[in-house]
Amino acid sequence: MTDVSRATAAEPQPARPLPIARAINAGLRRAMAENDRVLLMGEDIGPLGGVFRVTEGLQAEFGSARVLDTPLAESGIIGSAVGLAMRGYRPVCEIQFDGFIFPGFDQITTQLAKMRNRYEGRLEMPVVIRVPYGGHIGAVEHHQESPEAYFAHTAGLRIVSPSTANDAYWMIQQAIASPDPVLFFEPKAKYWLKGDVDTEAEPFPLHASRVARAGTDVTVVGFGAMVTTLLQAAEIAEAEGTSVEVVDLRTVSPIDYGPLLESVRKTGRLVVAQEAPQNASVGSEIAATVAEQAFYSLQAPVLRVSGFDTPFPAAKLEGLYLPDADRVLEAVDRTMHY
Template sequence: MSQTAQTTSLAIARAINAGLREALAGDDSVVLLGQDIASLGGVFRVTEGLAKDFGTARVLDTPLAEAGILGSSIGLAMGGFRPVAEIQFDGFVFPAINQIVTQLAKLHSRSAGTMNLPVVLRLPYGGHIGAVEHHQESPEAYFAHTSGLRVVSPANANDAYWMIQQAIASEDPVIFLEPKAKYWQKGEVRLDRASAGLHESLVAREGTDVTLIGFGAMVTTLLQAAEIAAGEGVSAEVIDLRSISPVDFGPIVESVRKTGRVVVAQEAPENASVGSEIAATLSERCFFSLEAPVLRVSGYDTPFPPAGNESHYLPDADRVLEAVDRAMNY
């Protein structure tokens, strides 16, 4: 007799908290560090309760110094720990770029493979929260462009729970992008086993006419667009990338060869972006299957606007559907 899968309903923030708890309980070398993550539980309360249960020697409050947080994480990793560093907001990561790009990403190669840096950088990112300047950014392209870093982003609670644990278990540094607009979006979490590996893309909704591709918070938007399209007689397949670097192109290519039409969506600006790379790769690999150009829907090539204008900047279901219409009418 098959056993019923053990599941629970959690918000994404609570799922990450639960995943961190599992990692802390299962490995004494796991330590968390960041601004206010022990005393406050972080700005979004993602680490709430962990310092109480595991102590402030393993859940550490740091000074307001992003370069120091990353530098300390690198030193901890060199000393045998598995640090998980939190940057409060996406726009605050840039003071630590030097540590991330010149040290974290390169020391494994520089040491001829003798040194591993199992560091996870947790980074709330993206818009839709009406925040002020520097609190809403999509910096994924900087990290995806940097060899030596793994870059992932969960779109739902189940992936948030499992992917944070998989990231912590990785011997390579992982940039873990958390879609902060979806922190309190609830979903079913399967507690007995992960649905996929850390770097596998998944079909979030099956379809036959057009392939919609995205990651993080954008997956919810694509699913909304697919539901509306279905009412108009268009069957849209939605691919959740999950991993931004490396990208698992297998399921994507299979979908595109079936549908012949593609829309790639992201919150980040279009120029030199993750979406641009996916579009170029699919144009190479699926050229003879494509019935229309690979289309992109993105934020604009401007700084992220003030909160009152973010609805004009960020892609929504309507902008995705406009691209779907263009693809279907070629």
């Protein structure tokens, strides 16, 4: 059994600043301390602590039976997690890089996503799949991609992505507690972005979007690493006389449209931003839904800012491929002049 008092002692104090990576680590530690059915699985997550050191120290604390180094076989990792969940465990799987998830795609979309519905709700599937995703780390292809739309299209999966350390701490615990499978997309370029983590506060609901910055002229919306870029763009726009409201989606599926629609009805304008390519994307879905539900409030077309519809380029070209504050501001200027 886990030494709960020891694990709790390792918790960060309320409102202590932590990087996102350490916040996820603290959230995993707390979940494991509170429930000995929670276990971690992945490549090099044991003594090494994963390539991004997110699980650092957890095997030493909880043992190799609960923090398992697996073979390089994503299909095997996910397939094993399905079996463990059927036996009452709550496995948390780490996919080492976003582009490595595809060998496990069949297990995720045809088994994990369908299992609870197949049993008419009698069988829960509390499996979390942690996916470091996105660019800005200067890596090669298969290491900087944003594959969230593939999974958002699959009914039965929940998909979330924190943008702050506090969200990361609480959302990983909420994902583990979910009776449904959750893909936990971690913005790896922001792993060392610090923020206050309050371990005593009431956590924000898992599947709820929020206004990250209030504004009156234009709404911009994104999730994960994109939120930092949107906040940077909003600050620049404010200095130039345009008030930008930033909505942090937090959940890619199911999307909480309430705060977003309320914001659009106030500003009359919307820019949707994402790192993924634009075609058939989460951004496309948001644009379509807002056009349907807030059409008479829109004073300009919904604009999208995204990666290009090409494979992810060589690292030296990522700055041209990925949306930055300048590209967001260009879209803000366009929507203001319709």
